[in-house]
Amino acid sequence: MxxxxxxxxxxxxxxxxxxxxxxxxxxxxxxxxxxxxxxxxxxxxxxxxxxxxxxxxxxxxxxxxxxxxxxxxxxxxxxxxxxxxxxxxxxxxxxxxxxxxxxxxxxxxxxxxxxxxxxxxxxxxxxxxxxxxxxxxxxxxxxxxxxxxxxxxxxxxxxxxxxxxxxxxxxxxPAGTALRMKIIANTFTLGAATLLAEAFALADAAGLGAGVVGQFVEMNFLQQQTATNPFRVYADRMLSGEYYKAGENPAGAVELGIKDARLALELGLELGVPIRGPETTVYWAEQVLGYDGRGGGSTEGDIAGMYGAARKAAGLGFENGA
The missing domain is CATH 3.40.50.720 (NAD(P)-binding Rossmann-like Domain)
Incomplete structure (x- = not known):
């Protein structure tokens, strides 16, 4: 039974x-x-x-x-x-x-x-x-x-x-083995979100528009589409504007992203392995957490909002207008 x-x-x-x-x-x-x-x-x-x-x-x-x-x-x-x-x-x-x-x-x-x-x-x-x-x-x-x-x-x-x-x-x-593997896996996911956020904002500031970088990502990385491909997940959420429209229960809560990145940093310290990528994630994610508009706040902020934070740092609006 x-x-x-x-x-x-x-x-x-x-x-x-x-x-x-x-x-x-x-x-x-x-x-x-x-x-x-x-x-x-x-x-x-x-x-x-x-x-x-x-x-x-x-x-x-x-x-x-x-x-x-x-x-x-x-x-x-x-x-x-x-x-x-x-x-x-x-x-x-x-x-x-x-x-x-x-x-x-x-x-x-x-x-x-x-x-x-x-x-x-x-x-x-x-x-x-x-x-x-x-x-x-x-x-x-x-x-x-x-x-x-x-x-x-x-x-x-x-x-x-x-x-x-x-x-x-x-x-x-030991049970902790699974969590150490998950923390390592999260560095890929969070790293993809961070990379896309900065690249999209850079393209916006350069007058190219984030869409053309999205086209490049589509052509170069997304030939095999899966629901867990972080480039697919975060490119779609950033370019569509979902990162500031998601409201309550976003697909990737920013406070959880910060927690996961800090876990990765702690694991690196524990093992004596210096890693820098999660530091960048924490930096941009904390900007989202502190944002006063629709994309901010611990219950509403979306980790994909790092794109908006990077846009703000470039002198652009948090929302991309999508």
């Missing part, structure tokens, strides 16, 4: 992933949904096929019924709070598998794994790579690390359901 699955955390990635689980996960019982803002869970259930998902009103109530529990929350503090609630009564989760999809510091994943093991359950760190559109298409990349049996139990819910592929998997390796 298929496992009973619970999902905690319904941000943009979480909502798309839950939709995929209900349509492609071969679940034989409703997907259990919990979100701190309950209305978001009810709204999602209303958009899914009847009987495929169910809102639970507490973490403990859902955990008592589930075999596999996914968490997809925003940051390290939220992870600590969520797992504190999950582990409040160890009897509830003993023998179960907990899967952390979020991107956090490797030390947070290691601490979580140890707390889960002490409660008699298994923890799989499984950060994912890709924007919400990739999650909706089942085209994320998943990076699982954890006990062999637990990883094996989770893989059928990843490949072909939530993800188009699995990096690793890091079987019987």
């Amino acid at each position: 298929a496992p009973v699955v619970m999902w905690i955390g319904l941000g943009s990635i979480g909502r798309a992933a839950c939709t995929r689980l209900t349509t492609h996960g071969n679940l034989t019982s409703p997907l259990l949904l919990y979100n701190r803002t309950q209305q978001r869970a009810h709204d999602l259930v209303a958009h899914l096929a009847p009987g495929t998902a169910e809102v639970v009103h507490s973490i403990a109530a859902g955990a008592a019924r589930a075999d596999i529990i996914f968490t997809c929350v925003s940051n390290d503090a939220a992870v600590d709070a969520t797992y504190r609630a999950l582990l409040e009564n160890p009897e509830v989760i003993r023998g179960k598998i907990l899967v952390g999809v979020e991107t956090v510091h490797p030390a947070t994943a290691e601490r979580t794994a140890e707390r889960v093991r002490a409660a008699g359950a298994a923890f799989v760190a499984c950060p994912v790579l890709g924007p919400p559109a990739a999650a909706a298409a089942g085209a994320l990349l998943a990076i699982p690390a954890g006990p062999r049996d637990a990883v094996a139990a989770v893989l059928p819910l990843l490949t072909g359901v939530l993800a188009r592929g699995v990096v690793g998997p890091f079987v019987d390796m």
Whole structure:
């Protein structure tokens, strides 16, 4: 019989992933949904096929019924709070598998794994790579690390359901291994956004127009189109003006981009490897965070807004007028 699955955390990635689980996960019982803002869970259930998902009103109530529990929350503090609630009564989760999809510091994943093991359950760190559109298409990349049996139990819910592929998997390796790989992968994504932002603004200032650089990117880099190609993702969001039109829950929240870039810098310091690219990302992203217009603010800013920040530094407007 298929496992009973619970999902905690319904941000943009979480909502798309839950939709995929209900349509492609071969679940034989409703997907259990919990979100701190309950209305978001009810709204999602209303958009899914009847009987495929169910809102639970507490973490403990859902955990008592589930075999596999996914968490997809925003940051390290939220992870600590969520797992504190999950582990409040160890009897509830003993023998179960907990899967952390979020991107956090490797030390947070290691601490979580140890707390889960002490409660008699298994923890799989499984950060994912890709924007919400990739999650909706089942085209994320998943990076699982954890006990062999637990990883094996989770893989059928990843490949072909939530993800188009699995990096690793890091079987019987520490949970932090997956997070270190995700941090390294993020340097590619953030580096692409930074490079495009500066190149587009430079072309605007030179009188060429960013569109011609977009044409060059299309011709030179985008022959194979995928939902996770950062040049595709960020070129489209920058040139279309989505970076200042996205409003709440942008495809790439700027505060999360800053967090991910700083994690990469911390990893470099930890390993004694000086890296400079993420410093540039943090610089431009912080300009977006401080912008007072439609593209700014910790809840509305889009990491693709680095294009607008670079335009402002060039004496142009934050919005490109698209």
